[in-house]
Amino acid sequence: MLELVKAGGWPMIPLLLLSLAALSIVIERFWALRKSTVMPVGLATEVTQWAMKGKIEAGHLSALEANSPLGALLAAVVEVRGKHHLQRSERIEDVGRHIVHRLEKFLPALGTIASVGPLLGLFGTVVGMIQMFLGILDHGMGDVNQLAGGIGKALVCTATGMIVAIPALIMHRTLRARIAGYMIDMEHDAMALDDALNKDAH
Secondary structure (H helix, E strand, O other): OHHHHHHHOOOHHHHHHHHHHHHHHHHHHHHHOOHHHHOOOOHHHHHHHHHHOOOOOHHHHHHHHHHOHHHHHHHHHHHOOOOOHHHHHHHHHHHHHHHHHHHOOOHHHHHHHHHHHHHHHHHHHHHHHHHHHHHHHHHOOOOHHHHHHHHHHHHHHHHHHHHHHHHHHHHHHHHHHHHHHHHHHHHHHHHHHHHHHOHHHO
């Protein structure tokens, strides 16, 4: 492994740093996007029961907002209860956008790594090929086997770029899909709470 890193030359350094960054982002996001953290079990039912009884006060709303992303969305629903349908919808959508932005933290960086990895790998290969051909100009063709080995070493960067990019792209899509699924479920819970709190106004 160390020999491959040496063969790729200095362009391997940013590629290795990108791989470490991607791994860190994936671990952090999978930990942050646990369902128990984003959508605590039974929270929607509990909030609905309390709200229907009129037992939710300002302090409860603040605690609910800090509880989880689902809690923040449900708190927004409770805050606008009794208002016009358009006002309620706009408020809920606005809070939803902020929640999506928070859940997608670091995902743009992961997507960038997935895009930049192959380009950086290709750049490293081009640098290696240029160095090899400059050596040929200075010292002649020399051994054909040595030339083939030089080309193989130059291609190490391209392979490394793909190794970095492919898992990063898969994880980026996976995390985005997980967030989209959470938002659909949270929207369902929010609409159910909104209907329960405003059924008399319909």
